[in-house]
Amino acid sequence: MPEIPAGQSRTVLSLEEYRDEVLALVSGPTPAETVSTADPRALLGRVLADDVTSRAPVPAFANSAMDGYAVRWADLAVGASLHVVAEIAAGDRQDPTLGRGECAQIMTGAPLPRDADTVVPVEATRPAGATVTITQLPAHGRGAHVRGAGEDLAAGDTVCPAGTTLDPAWLAAVAAAGCPEVSVRRRPVLGIAATGDELVPAGSELARGQIYESNGTHLAATAVRLGAEVAATTVIPDDEDRFVAALDELSAGCDLVVLSGGVSVGVHDVARIVLGEQADGTFRHVRVQPGKPQGWARWRGRVPVLALPGNPVSTAVSFELFGRPVLDRMLGRPAAPLGRAVAAHGWSSPPGRRQLVPVRLSSDADGRLLAQPAHRRGSASHMVTSLAGADALAEVPEDTIDVVEGDVLTTRSLR
Incomplete structure (x- = not known):
């Protein structure tokens, strides 16, 4: 050679x-390609090529946040007895009419009757056959324990922007928005x-x-x-x-x-x-x-x-x-955000070069994020085992030759 x-x-x-x-x-x-959302395993870790928008309001209808009774606020008072005219479970399609002094027993997630505007939790009532007595008024007043239609997203709202890496939480959001397929980068x-x-x-x-x-x-x-x-x-x-x-x-x-x-x-x-x-x-x-x-x-x-x-x-x-x-x-993905951590102890750094040290991250009693070199040799280039225990790379600026305990350093996550 x-x-x-x-x-x-x-x-x-x-x-x-x-x-x-x-x-x-x-x-x-x-290039972009279209992938079905039916199998989340095929989408985990993929990057969106286009925004994902909601096909319908989320929630799609007003529903109860508690097990209890759907009531009209105007009928409520401590000691009031209401007549129970229906029972509504999650997934029910019924919409019972509620007249004066009437209520419906309702389960968490069940659709709120159009005549009701509030839910009283079961623990604030005393049931007795076909009636229920109110023992405590909801602290939040009218509308308490009701999830409004579109409270999370309106139809057409952006659920996930292009460039999002689909992790389990984002995949759940896509599913909740009713999207049968998404466009992702190859x-x-x-x-x-x-x-x-x-x-x-x-x-x-x-x-x-x-x-x-x-x-x-x-x-x-x-x-x-x-x-x-x-x-x-x-x-x-x-x-x-x-x-x-x-x-x-x-x-x-x-x-x-x-x-x-x-x-x-x-x-x-x-x-x-x-x-x-x-x-x-x-x-x-x-x-x-x-x-x-x-x-x-x-x-x-x-x-x-x-x-x-x-x-x-x-x-x-x-x-x-x-x-x-x-x-x-x-x-088509944005760069991962940089972090900050405090040096747990001091070490030396070569002059004129930005040092990248594999570090373990932990928190102290005050909640500060601490950076501890993962290996006693710091950033020695041949110490492969230093990578196995590292959570991040800590950056030491080019003009720093001695890191002092308590110095704030930029970090790049390795996880």
Whole structure:
């Protein structure tokens, strides 16, 4: 393999500058497709391409919020006895007429008779055969314990805006709005590869210099969690011809290829060499730690490629910083909100680079959210176990070299 020319340097960019550069690899969201709401499993985690609007008012009719008696407010007084003329259960279609001094026994969720305007809970009454005596007036007065028609949504109101990721709560809202189908973005299809002669699959006997491959597993699982489909995950050795063949196969039918390893300036960094020579690859140094060396290209002039560094924490942090925004754009989804947490204790940070530290989050007695590094080595790029216990990444600004207990830090959720 060719040696790196003496004195070779790379353009140095900030996190935001490089993120904007790789975002330009994708022009916009994937096409929309229509999916039935009959099976929520098919929609869980999908991203809406269009707003979902309510087909009818929610609730569709005025109904009781309590088990009790539907009454006319004008008939109420402590000690008043009302004649029970009907019993209404949830799902009943009857609408009994209520005259002066009359009421209907009603169950939670049952439609309110049009002549009634209030519900008295059963615990505020004393039933006796066909009559009921009021022992306590509803504290909220006329309209108490009545859910009004359209109180939650009017017909035509937006239930979920485009860009919403459908979780169980949103799926319930779509179902309540009576929508038989929704328009969602097609899942982006990813090809994922880890590079390096040292990588072997789990279960193999390790020879000297070999390690078990884990980056592909992490990237694939993260991509699926974020709404993508993974077409293939593979390992590519440090051989140019085999790298080209593997990348040709991996990129077929994919919207994005993500590589880990081989992006630095070493003489065996095959991803940099092949992408640079055959795909006009662009390689940068980004002012972050871990994850300084980064690269991108278009394989065969068509398929976007993100080339991430190979140390496990570097790979994970890099995908969070750069891969996730690309997926968000492909899905038409807004970026995840950033959080804030207080440093539980102090640690050091490299000057001139934004440090991303895997942290565990917890609350103290005052309700403050605390960030505790998940590993004693902080953001050491090879400490793969630090990711397993982490809830988020805590950001330390470039101009900070010592984090002090109590410092407020920006956080990026990993959950």
